[in-house]
Amino acid sequence: MVIIILILFFILYTYISHSTRNYGYLSDLHHNILRHSSKYTYSIQHNQDKLDSMTCNAFYQNNIIGTLIFIPWQIPHLNNTLYIGNNLHVMENHRNKGVANQIILKTANTVVPHGGFGLFSTSYKLSIPNKLSIIYWTKVKHNINKIPNTLQFATYDTLLYENYPTHPWLNVSTIQRKNYLKYLQNNGMKFINIYDKSLTIAIETIIDSQNHKVAQIKWFWGKKNDLNTILANICALLKHEYIAVPQLTIPTNIWDQSISYIYCKPSNLVVPELKESHIYGWYLDR
Numbered sequence: 001m002v003i004i005i006l007i008l009f010f011i012l013y014t015y016i017s018h019s020t021r022n023y024g025y026l027s028d029l030h031h032n033i034l035r036h037s038s039k040y041t042y043s044i045q046h047n048q049d050k051l052d053s054m055t056c057n058a059f060y061q062n063n064i065i066g067t068l069i070f071i072p073w074q075i076p077h078l079n080n081t082l083y084i085g086n087n088l089h090v091m092e093n094h095r096n097k098g099v100a101n102q103i104i105l106k107t108a109n110t111v112v113p114h115g116g117f118g119l120f121s122t123s124y125k126l127s128i129p130n131k132l133s134i135i136y137w138t139k140v141k142h143n144i145n146k147i148p149n150t151l152q153f154a155t156y157d158t159l160l161y162e163n164y165p166t167h168p169w170l171n172v173s174t175i176q177r178k179n180y181l182k183y184l185q186n187n188g189m190k191f192i193n194i195y196d197k198s199l200t201i202a203i204e205t206i207i208d209s210q211n212h213k214v215a216q217i218k219w220f221w222g223k224k225n226d227l228n229t230i231l232a233n234i235c236a237l238l239k240h241e242y243i244a245v246p247q248l249t250i251p252t253n254i255w256d257q258s259i260s261y262i263y264c265k266p267s268n269l270v271v272p273e274l275k276e277s278h279i280y281g282w283y284l285d286r
Contacts, residue, residue, distance in 0.1 A: 040065075040099055042106045050179045056107045058090065058099050066090035066099045070107055070118070071183070073284065074176065075169050080266050082169070083111050084284050085120040087187075108264060118263045121285045125259060132260040132271065133279045135286075137244040139214055139255040145232035153237070154191040154200065156181035162198040163221040165281035168272045184283070189218065192234065197226040202283060203238070208255070216244040216256070221281045248276060258286050 045055045051071050058066030067089055073082040085107070090099045111118065119132070154160075157178055164170070170177075184202070185191065192201045199222030206214045215238050220227055228245070235243050244255055260282070262271065274282070 040094075040097075040102065042102060044106065044110050051183055054110070056103050056110075058094075058103055060094060065094045066103055068103045068107055070111065071180070072116070073119075073169075073180075074172065076171060078269075079115060080269060081111070081114070081116045083107075083116050083118045085118055086285070112264050115266070117265050117269070119260065119285050120263065121258045121260045123257055123259070128261060130262040130265050130271075132262055133274050133282065134257065134259045135246050135248060135279055136251055136254050137216060137246055137256040138251045138253060139208070139212070139242050139244050140231065141242050142232040142235040145236045147233055147236050148230075150196040151192065151194050151230060151233050151237060154193040156185045156191065158193070159191060160193050160195070160198050160200045160221065163200070163223070163277070163281075165221065165278045167274060167278040167282075170278075170281075170284075181283070190238070192237065194222070194226070194230060197222060197230075199223070199226050199230075201227070201234070203234070205238070205240070206244070212242050213240050214242040214244050214255075215240040217246055218286050219246075219281055219283045224276075224280065246280060248279060260285055 039060060041059045043057050043059070045057060047053045047055060047069075053069055053071040056068045056070070057064050067087065069086045071084045071086065073084055075082055088100065088103065090103075108118070110116075159181065181191075188204060190203045190205070192203065193199070194201070199220065201220045201222075202218045203215050204218055206216050208214050215234060217227070217234075231243050231245065235241065265271075
């Protein structure tokens with residue numbers, strides 16, 4: 001067990017110390033990898049939910065001041081369990097004290113000894129191996145347009161699966177998909193179906209640095225050309241003036257980006273290639 005902790009510690013230090021830039025929690029990790037206060041304690045909580053998720057909590061004076069949710073994703077014909085890391089958060093007055101670093105170490109120490117490995121996304125490029133994909137967004141302003149009858153709000157259990165991504169890691173049971181999609185819905189994600197195009201879109205509302213209310217298309221199942229034809233209609237349905245549209249090529253003005261990385265990847269694990277439709281439709285860690 002001590003050897004495992006030392007290996008994870010070395011991996012995190014090597015990866016983070018060679019990052020091209022450091023922001024937020026990554027800065028916390030970089031500057032505090034060897035410094036941590038003993039006044040914090042940590043525990044792993046099994047959430048007893050349909051996702052079989054766990055939460056690593058950080059405590060200060062018996063109050064929770066930091067959390068990370070990690071969700072197992074069972075991939076058919078794979079002996080190792082993928083864990084999706086979501087919602088890493090440390091209260092502002094407890095940042096830059098090594099708390100995020102310890103949360104990650106405790107989490108990794110929980111899943112790696114049992115053959116687990118992780119998936120996470122960040123807005124920042126890191127000089128680390130095992131990058132899975134990168135996607136960019138540009139912000140566009142649209143005039144309010146009419147709402148066609150074929151464009152309607154959906155729920156996690158009424159999505160259209162005609163263009164569901166065919167990547168092997170997403171080829172899981174219907175129950176597992178729906179449980180995870182319900183988790184996304186409960187955390188504020190909105191779903192829209194465009195029935196005449198067999199298109200499903202997932203959107204989060206973001207208030208950006210310009211105080212604009214933006215409908216960010218997090219992922220979609222369908223054709224990109226079909227999506228581009230109904231952007232104004234989506235704005236009308238959501239009553240948003242702006243919409244953030246995903247693309248795979250680097251735009252002139254990047255509004256946001258998401259880079260997915262695999263951590264603690266088993267040496268014998270071969271990651272199936274992601275095609276364009278897989279990246280646009282990737283709904284796990286984005």
